[in-house]
Amino acid sequence: MDLHALALRELPRPPARVLEVGCGSGELARALAADGYDVVAVDPKAPAGAIFRQTTLEALGDEEPFDAAVASLALHHVDDLGVALAKLHSLLRPGAPLVVREFGWDLVDEPTARWDYERRGRAGGLAEWQAEHEDLHRFAAMRAALDAHFQERSFEWGPYLSEYEPREGQADEERRLIESGAIRAVGFIYVGVA
Ligand SMILES: C[S@@+](CC[C@H](N)C(=O)[O-])C[C@H]1O[C@@H](n2cnc3c(N)ncnc32)[C@H](O)[C@@H]1O
Numbered sequence: 001m002d003l004h005a006l007a008l009r010e011l012p013r014p015p016a017r018v019l020e021v022g023c024g025s026g027e028l029a030r031a032l033a034a035d036g037y038d039v040v041a042v043d044p045k046a047p048a049g050a051i052f053r054q055t056t057l058e059a060l061g062d063e064e065p066f067d068a069a070v071a072s073l074a075l076h077h078v079d080d081l082g083v084a085l086a087k088l089h090s091l092l093r094p095g096a097p098l099v100v101r102e103f104g105w106d107l108v109d110e111p112t113a114r115w116d117y118e119r120r121g122r123a124g125g126l127a128e129w130q131a132e133h134e135d136l137h138r139f140a141a142m143r144a145a146l147d148a149h150f151q152e153r154s155f156e157w158g159p160y161l162s163e164y165e166p167r168e169g170q171a172d173e174e175r176r177l178i179e180s181g182a183i184r185a186v187g188f189i190y191v192g193v194a
Pocket residue numbers: 021022023024025042043044045055056057058071072073074077078079084
């Protein structure tokens with residue numbers, strides 16, 4: 001999934017004020033700023049720069065309201081989903097879209113786990129997968145917290161696993177295997193409005 005293309009598809013046109021939650025190295029935030037958006041990107045590991053805030057969403061200080069927000073692979077990491085989503089809601093103008101890209105680690109089954117380890121050249125199955133991910137929020141918890149604060153505008157399942165430690169051709173392979181029913185689609189894109 002091209003995150004930048006997804007954001008451009010779902011966000012209001014620039015110059016809107018956009019909050020990115022869990023921006024990591026800041027690639028998307030910089031791209032959106034270059035598109036003409038007024039971006040604030042929050043992450044304890046954010047790089048230096050005027051658009052970045054090196055803190056958590058929950059601890060983000062006073063900011064003007066935002067016209068939209070994006071959170072890619074960040075929600076499953078936050079301490080308390082209810083607290084984080086209440087804060088996110090409070091930062092958005094009424095009707096502002098929230099674009100969430102996530103994956104439900106707990107929806108991975110044995111064949112899906114085996115494929116994922118195999119494609120990365122590692123031995124492992126469902127037990128190893130669960131042990132590696134059990135400290136992260138599960139799909140149902142993320143979905144419930146989103147529903148408590150936002151109204152769904154769209155939701156789609158899709159590939160995700162091949163985007164982690166990516167290797168040539170594996171995105172197509174993941175898509176084919178999902179379509180044939182051999183493995184599960186565990187990635188999802190949620191768009192809601194505050
Ligand atoms: C898996 S990385 C995703 C990075 C990037 N968004 C991407 O899609 O590649 C998750 C990021 O969320 C950040 N994060 C975790 N909890 C957070 C919080 N409460 N507030 C803001 N960022 C948080 C982490 O520091 C990390 O950089």
